[in-house]
Amino acid sequence: MLELTINGGVHTLDLPVDRPLAYVLREDLGLTGTKIACGEGHCGACTVLLDGIPTLSCITLAHTVGEREVTTIEGLREHPLVDAFVRTDALQCGFCTPGQIVSASALVAANPSPTRDEVRHAMAGNLCRCGAYPKIEEAILTWRD
Amino acid sequence: MELRRPPDAQHAVAALGNGSLALAGGTDLVPLLRDGIVRADTLVHLADAVPRGIDGTRIGAGTTLAELEVDPQVPAALREACAQAASPQLRSMGTIGGNLRQATRCWYWRLRFPCWLHGGEVCHAKAGQHREHAIFGNERCASAHPSDPAAALLALGARVRTDRRELSVAELYRLPTDESRDVVVLAPDELVLELDVPLPDASVYLKAMDRKKWAFPLVGVAAARFGDRVAFGLAGVAPIPWAVDSADDLDRATPLPGTAYKVQIARALIARAFSAL
Ligand SMILES: Cc1cc2nc3c(=O)[nH]c(=O)nc-3n(C[C@H](O)[C@H](O)[C@H](O)COP(=O)(O)OP(=O)(O)OC[C@H]3O[C@@H](n4cnc5c(N)ncnc54)[C@H](O)[C@@H]3O)c2cc1C
Ligand code: SF4
Ligand code: FES
Numbered sequence A: 001m002l003e004l005t006i007n008g009g010v011h012t013l014d015l016p017v018d019r020p021l022a023y024v025l026r027e028d029l030g031l032t033g034t035k036i037a038c039g040e041g042h043c044g045a046c047t048v049l050l051d052g053i054p055t056l057s058c059i060t061l062a063h064t065v066g067e068r069e070v071t072t073i074e075g076l077r078e079h080p081l082v083d084a085f086v087r088t089d090a091l092q093c094g095f096c097t098p099g100q101i102v103s104a105s106a107l108v109a110a111n112p113s114p115t116r117d118e119v120r121h122a123m124a125g126n127l128c129r130c131g132a133y134p135k136i137e138e139a140i141l142t143w144r145d
Numbered sequence B: 001m002e003l004r005r006p007p008d009a010q011h012a013v014a015a016l017g018n019g020s021l022a023l024a025g026g027t028d029l030v031p032l033l034r035d036g037i038v039r040a041d042t043l044v045h046l047a048d049a050v051p052r053g054i055d056g057t058r059i060g061a062g063t064t065l066a067e068l069e070v071d072p073q074v075p076a077a078l079r080e081a082c083a084q085a086a087s088p089q090l091r092s093m094g095t096i097g098g099n100l101r102q103a104t105r106c107w108y109w110r111l112r113f114p115c116w117l118h119g120g121e122v123c124h125a126k127a128g129q130h131r132e133h134a135i136f137g138n139e140r141c142a143s144a145h146p147s148d149p150a151a152a153l154l155a156l157g158a159r160v161r162t163d164r165r166e167l168s169v170a171e172l173y174r175l176p177t178d179e180s181r182d183v184v185v186l187a188p189d190e191l192v193l194e195l196d197v198p199l200p201d202a203s204v205y206l207k208a209m210d211r212k213k214w215a216f217p218l219v220g221v222a223a224a225r226f227g228d229r230v231a232f233g234l235a236g237v238a239p240i241p242w243a244v245d246s247a248d249d250l251d252r253a254t255p256l257p258g259t260a261y262k263v264q265i266a267r268a269l270i271a272r273a274f275s276a277l
């Protein structure tokens, strides 16, 4: 049996070794805020935090998570970034948005006033097919407003 | 499938081979397993088995690219190569040991065409799509080695310590042959434990890619100066990281019709890297 700490709660699961965390979150635990788009590490839609570090859950085997705490978008409901994304209209279809907010939350935790270049460097692994990048940047630059 | 997490390198080596594969960050291996390109009965998770961290010139193989990218002890070429590799999430997950052993990105190979590198007879890329492919060492397989850090380590003259020997990064790689279609000399159960990276007087890494961030190198050029000697390591130009002494070596390139443009890019980046030192 595997124990995972997710958004502060402990879950005990019986999982095959080859099961990636993203599928565990969505299908076994109903935490469907985490999205799966490419499923192979290219797009960032599945980004979650492991002990605060943005990690691609689609290529992370659940059995390798160990003691590290998982934070998904559901654990960031109260984060000011959520309002910032709404206020700046930083999405179109919204499919990439959970991953964007998860990555951005790690950036602003480490660096509350990032420059535009720092935002671009830290957010480069979150692709947006709708091309909402300028507003995503604005949301992150003004997250505390 | 089974997952083991051995407490040290010795136990990890004993658990490897015979259908067991080493798993570090999993960024390359997990997709390859899922796609059935590689198979394993047992995954040997290296988290406790391989050193992680940077101590002067020594770098544990379990150190992530994200850790290397920001550490002032690390020579600029390696820092810049790591910072321009992959994406932030992948750099936080991917280790330098795994990066050196990552598989080719050739789409024919990844889509499981029965090509020469997979043990078949022909290189499909040569007759087909090969814009991302090699300009050197491409007689058999025309794939282009995707590692940015490996090119930097090559220029820096880094050494690799495994569980059984020490060798240079230049010796770690070799072109695949009919007998062994692998690009490294390591045994299947051999673990990379540590790198020793000499400190140059100056070094730099320049990368041409299809977009400004977050893409594999079309051409990557690392340059390192030790006294009045400058060494170059190139990514994306051959099936393995490729050393050149100067831009003149590009006269000996053997580009495919679709990769001739890479010779010009390499020439320009070598000139820029040289003047940046
Ligand atoms: C979408 C994408 C884009 C990328 N872009 C780039 C890029 O632009 N530039 C670049 O350089 N890289 C790029 N990469 C590659 C990435 O950096 C590597 O996948 C990563 O560094 C591999 O490290 P890992 O710890 O995840 O290795 P794993 O996936 O765990 O392992 C990879 C291989 O190395 C072996 N291995 C791991 N550790 C050791 C060890 N200590 N000793 C011996 N063998 C070992 C494994 O058995 C496996 O065969 C990209 C990857 C992806 C998925
Ligand atoms: S370049 Fe190498 S990997 Fe790609 S099709 Fe040719 S032989 Fe296969
Ligand atoms: S779904 Fe994980 S990176 Fe695209």
Ligand code: FES
Binding pocket: A090, A091, A092, A093, A094, A095, A096, A097, A127, A128, A129, A130, A131, A132
């Ligand atoms: S809002 Fe549609 S993918 Fe980003």
